[in-house]
Amino acid sequence: MRKAFFTISFLIFLSLPILSLSSPVCNKDDEKVLFKIKESLGNPYHLASWQKSSDCCTWYCIKCDLKTSRIIALTIFQGNISGQIPNAVGDLPFLQTLIFRKLTNLRGTIPLAISKLTHLTLLDLSWTNLTGPVPSFLSKLKNLEYLDLSFNDLTGSIPPELASLTKLEDIHLDRNKLTGVIPDSFGYFKGRTPNLHLSHNQLTGTIPKSLGYLNFSSIDFSRNKLTGDISMFFGPNKTTTFADFSRNSFEFNMSKVVVPASLTWLDLNHNKIFGSLPKPLTGLSLQYLNVSYNKLCGHIPNGGNLQHFTSNEYSHNTCLCGSPLPACK
Template identity: 45%
Template sequence: MIFLSHVASSNSERCHPQDKMVLLQIKKELNNPTVLSSWKSNADCCKTSWRGVDCSPSNNRVSGLSIYDENNNLSITSKFPPSIGNLSYLDFLHLYDLPNLTGSIPFESLSKLLKLITLTITSTGLSGPIPNFPPQMKHLFSLDLSSNHFSGTLPNSLYKLPRLAIAIFNNNSLTGPIPPSYGYFQFIGTLYLSHNQLSGRLPISLARLINTYNIDLSYNKFEGDASMLFGSNKVISKLDLSQNMFKFDLGKVELAKNLYALDVSHNQIYGKLPLGIENLSDVLNVSYNKLCGKIPEGGNMHLFGVNSFFHNKCLCGSPLPNCK
C-alpha cells in the first residue's frame, strides 16, 4: 500500500521531471541557499510551495522563475547558474536583490531561452559586458539589467530583437557612445540609460524613434546636439537629458503633444524656452543652462517654481525676477 501510494503521488505530480531536475541543479549551482529551502526533491515544483516557480497550466512546464533575497540575508553567494538555460519553456526570468550573485551573464546559457518574454536582472553583483542577445530570442519584450556592475559598451545588435519594447540599463558602469543602430528599434517604447559613464554625441538616427514614450539619458557624459529626440510628430511623454554636456538651441525644437515631463538641467543648452512648454504637467527643469528670454505665462506654468529655471544666462519673468 505504501508503494502504491508513492506511485499514485508520483503520477499526480504536475511538475515535468526534466524541469524539476534542472531546478534542483540550479539550486545546487547557487550553493543550496536558504531562500530556496522550499525546493525539495519530494515536492511538486508546480505547487506554490516552491518559492518563485511558476508553471504553465497548458503543459505543466516551468514558465517563470523569480529568485530574490527580500530579507537581505545574503544567502546566495555564487556565480550565475548556467543551468537556467535548460528551462526551455521559460517566458519570464527575474533575478534581483542578490548582491553576492557575481560573475558575468552566461550568454551561451541565456541565448537558449527562445521563449523568453521578460528578462529582469537587477541589484546584483553581476559584472562584465552586456551581451548581444540573438535575434532568435524573438519574443523578448522587456530587458531590465539595471543597478548591477555591467561595464563595456552598449550591445549594438539589440535592435534586431523584433519585439523588444523596454530596455533598461541604468545604474551600471557602461561606457562609450550610443550605437547608431539604436535608431532602428522596431517597437522600443522605453529606453533608460541613465547613471552610467556613456559619452560622445548622439547618433542622428535616434530621430527615427517616433514611437518611444520614455527616454532617460541623464547622469552621463553625452555632448553636442540632442534635438533629434524632440519633434511634434513623436509620442514621447517623458524625456530626461539632465546632468550631461548637451549643447543645442532649445528654442528651435518642437515639443511632442504628449510630453508631460522634461528635464534638461545641468547642460550647456542655450536659446529660448520652446513653444508649448506651458503644457507640461509633471516635470519641468531647465536649470543650470544658458537659456535666455521671458518665461511663458499661463497653462501649467504655475506648477513650477524657481528651481525649475534658476542658474541660466538671462531667463526672466515669474517665478524669476521680472524682465527689464
C-alpha cells in the first residue's frame, strides 16, 4: 500500500511544471515535437500552457533534465483529452517517463513509435480505452523498470518477450481482456523478480512450473480462468507479502502448504482448494485473509489474527469449523 501511495505521489509530482530560478532552456527540437503532440490531441485545454511565449521546460506535464535541457518526462493524466497516443512521442529521444493515465477518451492501439524510446524507465498507459494487443515491441525498452497497462481494453495473449526486460520491477496488465496462458518465459526473468499483476482478465490454463522457482513479493492472478496447483508459490524461503489467487479454479492441498513468514495478504476465495488450514498461519501478521468458497475442512487454528476476520472470509467450505465459524462438533 505504501508503494502504491508513493507511485501516485510520484506521478502527481511529475505532472507539475518546473518552476526554478535555474530552469533549463527548452531544446527547440523537443519543442517542435511537443507542438505536434498537442496538435494531434486536438489542442486540448489541458495543454493550454504549451505556448511559444514560454519555455517548454516550464509547461504543464513536462520535465526537463537540468543539465541537457532535454525533455525526460511527459506525464498527461486526468484531462479532457481525446484521440490516440500521438506517434510523435517517439521523437522525444531522451524521454525516461511516459504517462497517459486516467484519460477515458484516449483510444486506439499502443503505437510502435514508443519502441524508439530506449531511455524509458517508466511507461504508464493505464485507465484509458486503449485496444489491441500488448505489443511485443515493448521488449525493446531495455531500461524499463515499471510497466502499467492496466484498466484498458487490451486483447490477445501476453507476449513472452516481456521476460527479456532485465530491469523490470513491476508489471501491471490487470483489468483488460487478455486471453491465453501465462507465458513459461515469465519463470525466467533474468533480473530481479518483478511484482506481477494479471488480475481481471480471461487467462486460461495452468501456471507454468517455472514461475515457482521465482520469489515474487507481490503477485495477483485473481479473477481469471486459471487451473491447477499453485502451492509452488509458497514455501519457507519465499518472501511474498501480497498474494491474490481468488476466483479461479485452482486445486491443491492447503494443509501441506508452508506459508512464508512475510505474508500479510492472502486471498484464495472461490477456488477448489481442499485440506485444512495450516497452523503456521497463526504466526503471520495478516492484514487480510479470505479462503471462502473452497473445499476446506477441519478446525480453524486459534491464534494470531485468524479470529480477527469475520465468518464471511471462511464461509462456504466443505466442513471448516471453529471461531469465527460455529464450533466444531
